[in-house]
Amino acid sequence: EAGVTQFPSHSVIEKGQTVTLRCDPISGHDNLYWYRRVMGKEIKFLLHFVKESKQDESGMPNNRFLAERTGGTYSTLKVQPAELEDSGVYFCASSQPLAGGFTSTDTQYFGPGTRLTVL
Amino acid sequence: AQSVTQLDSHVSVSEGTPVLLRCNYSSSYSPSLFWYVQHPNKGLQLLLKYTSAATLVKGINGFEAEFKKSETSFHLTKPSAHMSDAAEYFCVVSASKGYSTLTFGKGTMLLVSP
Numbered sequence: 548e549a550g551v552t553q554f555p556s557h558s559v560i561e562k563g564q565t566v567t568l569r570c571d572p573i574s575g576h577d578n579l580y581w582y583r584r585v586m587g588k589e590i591k592f593l594l595h596f597v598k599e600s601k602q603d604e605s606g607m608p609n610n611r612f613l614a615e616r617t618g619g620t621y622s623t624l625k626v627q628p629a630e631l632e633d634s635g636v637y638f639c640a641s642s643q644p645l646a647g648g649f650t651s652t653d654t655q656y657f658g659p660g661t662r663l664t665v666l
Numbered sequence: 667a668q669s670v671t672q673l674d675s676h677v678s679v680s681e682g683t684p685v686l687l688r689c690n691y692s693s694s695y696s697p698s699l700f701w702y703v704q705h706p707n708k709g710l711q712l713l714l715k716y717t718s719a720a721t722l723v724k725g726i727n728g729f730e731a732e733f734k735k736s737e738t739s740f741h742l743t744k745p746s747a748h749m750s751d752a753a754e755y756f757c758v759v760s761a762s763k764g765y766s767t768l769t770f771g772k773g774t775m776l777l778v779s780p
Contacts, residue, residue: 551709582768590756590770603767638710655768657702657710 551658559664565627568661572641579622585635629665636660668693668759672771680779685744687774689757699740700758752778
């Protein structure tokens with residue numbers, strides 16, 4: 548079974564440009580999460596999809612970030628326009644609730660991350 | 667509200683010696699606790715999780731952790747370190763209350779010398 552995949556693995560852009568990160572969850576997983584790790588800081592939650600719906604986007608830093616999950620499969624995270632402080636590693640994770648509903652005990656499976664550098 | 671404190675940013679051990687990575691948590695609800703490991707250029711991999719069953723949790727690769735409510739701790743241990751254990755380890759908490767996000771510690775880098 549394929550794990551969570553993310554593309555690209557690295558992205559270097561200039562301030563003001565746009566970047567789109569993609570995440571392909573494990574097939575069949577309804578829950579999809581985005582996290583970010585800024586250098587020297589802890590990994591922080593950005594948002595959570597259940598299928599194609601945003602369950603929680605309380606961690607999104609500002610309106611320059613737009614996440615979508617059309618059709619409930621893969622997800623994209625667009626940063627427009629990028630700022631220097633957006634640099635970091637963006638992780639995606641997916642999970643499938645055991646009992647048909649979301650629980651906080653579910654195991655989240657993480658992708659390798661996209662390292663974004665904004666110059 | 668919930669938080670996690672990993673008490674050491676770096677831990678160095680020799681191969682064959684015990685490993686202890688310390689974690690303290692805070693949670694308004696009964697917590698679920700996880701340890702994840704990240705090897706270079708890899709995704710985070712679940713080592714083990716505690717979800718209110720047995721307080722001593724056994725994970726993969728010989729790791730285990732003990733949930734101690736009175737000490738609000740969830741330290742990760744392994745009897746004998748292997749070179750392949752060198753990686754970054756994350757202690758993670760979520761509230762066992764239906765829906766809850768994961769809150770990560772800052773990570774502990776484990777260095778294993780021959």
